Amino acid sequence: MSKEQKEAQAVMKQHMGLKASQRLSNTIVYIILIIMSIIWLVPFVAIVLQSFRNETNAAGELVTWRVSYWLPKKWGIENYRSLFVDTSFPRWYLNTFIIALVQCVVQTIIVLCMAYTLSRFRFKSRGKLMRFMMILGLFPGMLTMLILYRVLSDLNMTGEHAVPGLILVYVASSGMGYYVSKGFFDTIPKALDEAARVDGATRFQVLYKIILPLAKPIVIYTILTAFMAPWGDFVFAAYIAHAKEAGMNVAVGLNSWLDKDHIVKYYTRFCAGGVMVAVPVSILFMCLQKYYVEGVTGGAVKG
Amino acid sequence: MKKIDGLEYLKLSKWNKFVYRFLSFFAAIPGKLLNLCKGIGKAVVKFFTGIGRSLQDIVTTFVHGDWKTKLSYLFMGFGNIARGQVLRGILFLLFEIVFIFYMITTGGYWLSKLPSLGTVETHTEMVKEQGRFGMVEVAKTVPGDDSFKILLYGVLTLFFVVAFIYTWRANIKQNKIAEQILKTGKPLKSGRDDLRSLVDDNFHRTLLALPLTGILVFTVMPIFFMILVAFTNYDFEHDGLNHLFHWNGLAGFKEMLSWNSGGVKYSAAFGEILTWTLIWAFFATFTNYFLGIFVAMMINKKGIKFKKLWRTVLVLTIAIPQFISLLFVSQMFAKNGIVNGALMDLGIISEAIDWWGSPTLARIMVIIINIWIGIPYLMLIATGILMNIPADLYESCRIDGASGWKQFSKITLPYMLFITGPYLLTSFTGNMNNFNVIYLLTGGGPTNTALSGTSDVGHTDLLITWLFKLTTGSNQKYYLASVVGILVFIVVAIITLVVYNVLPSVKNEEDFQ
Structure with missing residues (x-):
């Protein structure tokens, strides 16, 4: 073997070694990812399994409580049927849907107004305003629940009539969440605005014709998050609904089934309800995932 | 501590450099606090001189x-x-x-x-009324003032x-x-x-x-x-x-903060809950942060296939409303829940574990489940940032023979920390007020028997969930809830100010545009 050949072989060997080590590390990564995926999926698989439980116990009662085994002994959609026929779940669903729909229109408009203004205009009190809002944000919002409840009950917007009350409060405070969108607007070059202004466009035209089309991802992100938030809101909604079934949203209603007195009768229906909420919301989310990722990575980090 | 110049600093050993940086950070804190106080003082002075000037202007405008x-x-x-x-x-x-x-x-x-917040209390009064048989005295409830x-x-x-x-x-x-x-x-x-x-x-x-x-x-x-x-x-x-x-x-503040107020020990409860809140916020923020980056790097690793699939699986926890996943997970780990069931069937444990029963275990559990909730967000954010790191940085690093760990600690991590500094801060304060995770998982439990009488304080209660309990429990103490809220604000504000003053990254937003 000549010297060159030997060298070439050595290089090859080293290369192969690298390859092998890379293959090894990739295998480890695959194993970790697979284990993670299982852990991440298990709860969702489990809740679906529980929701299809349709078995009776020795005494002939339908098993509606929590059991410690995974697979239903008998499958069926009884839980879903009874969910829609025997309980207030449809009402809760409708309540939440109405709130979500109004939210995603009004909140989007408000958030975009705030974000655009604070990103583009340099008016006198801008810095003060932003600092003030930041300080406001440091207060635990839960503190205001008490007084908001009293104000809303004076307006007859609590209990059974909680839906308009919830909408009012959500909408009114939605201006606080402008950071993400502002971060995104900041990334759109200001030169565009200035060029349009030089050409004689008003501020309104600049927003409508130039900025909004460019800001499509963040608009969709805002709509998406505004739509999803009401499905998960729990504390405030519970407080305003004040244990009146007609005024609850899904989160409050389903949670009320898990307390000591109800869980025996409602556990499997809770699972079914959870699936009913999770499926449409997550499908919507998955469809618009791209925009969500853009919003999170673009606006959220820089804030 | 002695200040040293750049050349002397370079001569120090690695360990001494670290000690120097560490000490100088803390040495700078009093100065920064002083500056802060000065800033506040200046703002107050400015406010009053502003009012004075306004008054002056009002008068001169009137005269002229x-x-x-x-x-x-x-x-x-x-x-x-x-x-x-x-x-x-x-x-x-x-x-x-x-x-x-x-x-x-x-x-x-x-x-x-x-x-005064009202002087006339609701009371019953004897009122003379025209009855069937002439004037009679009737007890009547007279509504008084409503302080609220x-x-x-x-x-x-x-x-x-x-x-x-x-x-x-x-x-x-x-x-x-x-x-x-x-x-x-x-x-x-x-x-x-x-x-x-x-x-x-x-x-x-x-x-x-x-x-x-x-x-x-x-x-x-x-x-x-x-x-x-x-x-x-x-x-x-x-x-x-x-x-x-x-x-x-200030009676409410006294009750909350003084250590020797007899009867119900609100101050003890406050101290304990604040400590746990800070511990929780620290772990919840940093475990998510580093594990999230780690997962993002794994998914983005060269040669890993199905990148989109892995991401989608993780993102599912963002897509599904948190209350469902949290409530259900909390049920899974119940004493007779399916996790114990599965573990017993597999023969790993012989007796059901009371996941939410012991203080330490419950605390560890909420942190772990919070990781399950939080990794996907961080994975998304980190993916976006990692892609922005110029590839030639790594290239030149590799040519110089740097190992994978070196690359991570010298390029990836500093870059991430620089960009996500503000995010880390907001997520820390957000975690301090993370009501949902705690409330839906444990409801604050297990109850802390040493602190009975303080609205059922539990071992996993954060200040924010305690505040909720104070306003909704059986014996509502609204003023104490309000005091807790103000104290939370003060703690969060101090952390924010300190961090903002030492944070290297984005201070000037105009730089970006």
């Missing part, structure tokens, strides 16, 4: 102004109308009329009651008064400016100009009007109100309607 201006001091908007700016003038005048009307009809009453309403509408009226004073001041300023413009011989803006400017030069006002009104009414005012509640004795017993509540000074 013409009769139109002088009349405007009494009738807002008069000067505007007299000079042809009818629209502005009418708005000013209208505001004044509404204000005076409101103050006479109701506002004055609420303001007058505000210092007095405080609420008192605050509202105060806001209104401030708004009025501000508008009145603006009205005077306008007169002054109008006089000056007329002196130079230029025309004033007409009502039509004003309207047009609302979509152009003053477009920001149009855009901000609605959102800021909402924030003022539904965020600022309630917070102001609740701060005031901390200085009263508003609780379950003194609910304002049946029993009045009163101003109580």
